Amino acid sequence: MRIPDFKLERYFARWEFSAPYLLCTSDIEGWRMAELLALADPEARARWESLTLGYTESTGLPALREAIADLYPGLSAEQVLTFAGAEEAVFVLMNVLLGPGEHAVVTWPGYQSLYEVARATGAEVTLLPLREEDGWALDLDAVRRALRPNTRLLVVNFPHNPTGALPEPAMFEALCALAEERGVYLLSDEVYRLLEHAPARTLPAAVERTSRGVSLGVMSKAFGLAGLRVGWLASRDAELLRRCAAYKDYTTICNSAPSEVLALIALRAREQVLARSRAILEDNLKRLDAFFARHADTFRWVRPRAGSVAFPRLLRDMPVADFCQALVEREGVLLLPGNVYDFPGNHFRMGLGRTQLSEALARLERFCEATFR
Numbered sequence: 001m002r003i004p005d006f007k008l009e010r011y012f013a014r015w016e017f018s019a020p021y022l023l024c025t026s027d028i029e030g031w032r033m034a035e036l037l038a039l040a041d042p043e044a045r046a047r048w049e050s051l052t053l054g055y056t057e058s059t060g061l062p063a064l065r066e067a068i069a070d071l072y073p074g075l076s077a078e079q080v081l082t083f084a085g086a087e088e089a090v091f092v093l094m095n096v097l098l099g100p101g102e103h104a105v106v107t108w109p110g111y112q113s114l115y116e117v118a119r120a121t122g123a124e125v126t127l128l129p130l131r132e133e134d135g136w137a138l139d140l141d142a143v144r145r146a147l148r149p150n151t152r153l154l155v156v157n158f159p160h161n162p163t164g165a166l167p168e169p170a171m172f173e174a175l176c177a178l179a180e181e182r183g184v185y186l187l188s189d190e191v192y193r194l195l196e197h198a199p200a201r202t203l204p205a206a207v208e209r210t211s212r213g214v215s216l217g218v219m220s221k222a223f224g225l226a227g228l229r230v231g232w233l234a235s236r237d238a239e240l241l242r243r244c245a246a247y248k249d250y251t252t253i254c255n256s257a258p259s260e261v262l263a264l265i266a267l268r269a270r271e272q273v274l275a276r277s278r279a280i281l282e283d284n285l286k287r288l289d290a291f292f293a294r295h296a297d298t299f300r301w302v303r304p305r306a307g308s309v310a311f312p313r314l315l316r317d318m319p320v321a322d323f324c325q326a327l328v329e330r331e332g333v334l335l336l337p338g339n340v341y342d343f344p345g346n347h348f349r350m351g352l353g354r355t356q357l358s359e360a361l362a363r364l365e366r367f368c369e370a371t372f373r
Contacts, residue, residue: 003120006112007340015334021360024336026161026309028195028224028277028353036225036262039269047261058253059245060232061260067267068232072205072215079207079234081241082260084252086191086218086231089244091117092251093214093233096243097153097185098123105146106155107138109162109311109341114155114189123152132313132345135302136165140174147182154179157189158203159196162341162349163311164304166201176209185240186213191231192307194222194274195281201306207234214240219263221308223273224353228259277353281308284357288350291361298368308353311338314346316372324348326371331363 016022040048047063059065060082068082069075083089090113098104100122106115108127115125126146130136143154156175159166167175179186188206196202206213215234220226235241266273285303292301292312300313314320321337323346328334338347354360 001120003116006116007342008112008336011336011340015328019328019332019334021331021333021356021363022354023333023351023357023360023364024309024349025351025354026192026349027220027226027351028222028308029280029355030227031224031266031273036265039272040265041268044261044265044268047264051257051261053257056254056257056260058248060255061264064230064260064264064267065232067264068217068234070267071217071270072207072234075207075234075236078238079236079241081233081235081244081248082255083231083233083248084255085220085229086189086216087113088248088251089216089218089231089233090114090187090189092244092247093187094118094153095121096240096247101150102152103148103150104153104155105143105151107157107160109338109343110155110157111161111189112341114157114187118153118155130160130163130165132300132302132311132347136160136163136311138165138167138171138175140171140178143175144178147178147184151182151184153185153187155187155189157191159192159304159306161192161307162309162336162347163302164307164309166196166305166307167203169203172203173209176206176213179212180210184212186210187216188213189216191216191218191221192309193217195277195308196306197281197285197304199278205234207236211236219266221353222277223263223266223270224277225263225266228256228263230255230259230263277308280355281352284352284354287358287361288352291365295365295368298372304352308351310350310352311347312350314348318346318371320346320348323371327364327367331367333360333363333367335364
């Protein structure tokens with residue numbers, strides 16, 4: 001397999017652990033180990049204290065799969081397959097489903113692996129642009145036009161990275177119905193699900209709405225546990241999961257035993273875990289609303305409806321890559337320029353989930369005042 005460099009990850013490799021203020025990360029502030037363990041129920045705590053550091057079941061700890069299945073009404077543990085993060089799940093599913101002569105449709109801008117891994121299998125990929133002028137909304141007619149007789153996979157990501165877009169329920173239902181009608185698999189990247197800024201807007205998971213739906217989840221985003229590297233696929237297609245499990249034998253084989261137990265603790269205490277995440281987002285969104293109101297001549301801000309990222313646009317006559325480079329070098333504040341998505345315009349990704357946002361914004365404000373005065 002030959003695959004291009006992952007531009008976003010190469011950018012983070014350069015700056016993520018050297019820049020003191022991360023204003024572009026997509027995860028929620030990570031939990032401290034002691035605080036997470038304090039949430040454990042007696043059974044999970046006993047698992048942790050008696051844990052043996054050997055191999056684990058390749059499909060995932062049964063209790064963990066049960067806890068994941070509880071996120072999806074009507075699903076059972078057998079309809080969940082775990083992976084070492086969402087990235088591995090994407091890689092495995094794409095290689096199982098796609099190959100030369102087949103076609104995939106993927107929303108864009110988006111996480112590069114959602115289309116580059118598909119291309120690397122030999123499949124042809126159509127990128128489906130979301131547009132700022134439409135509030136980053138999905139155009140169902142455009143989806144319908146993009147589908148072909150050889151389309152095997154439709155990939156969407158809602159809540160959306162990097163824009164924070166979220167479809168209306170009727171639109172999502174129509175999307176699921178379209179996948180069912182055309183007989184294509186619908187990979188629904190739902191790693192930001194449960195971070196809706198108005199919880200009543202939470203959409204059902206794709207796996208709940210169509211037999212063609214495959215829901216992708218991970219502990220990294222809504223649960224603030226990126227270091228665990230635990231992700232999953234949920235599907236009602238037993239044969240698809242069987243094939244993915246067989247392919248996984250050539251990647252990680254199984255998950256980290258400590259990570260599985262820690263993920264189980266978090267999922268069993270998910271209301272407390274999610275309440276913390278939502279509180280961080282709520283506070284940070286208020287700060288960002290005020291910031292962008294003060295700097296309306298410098299930035300255009302389409303307020304995200306869900307998730308932990310946004311995709312503002314720099315309005316000044318300065319390439320956004322140069323803006324981000326100067327900002328991190330002068331103020332130590334890291335933003336993610338839109339060119340890592342190969343997306344036109346002067347957009348950049350901003351992260352909403354870190355507790356240092358207030359100080360990072362103050363430094364960004366100082367930089368803008370000095371640069372554009």
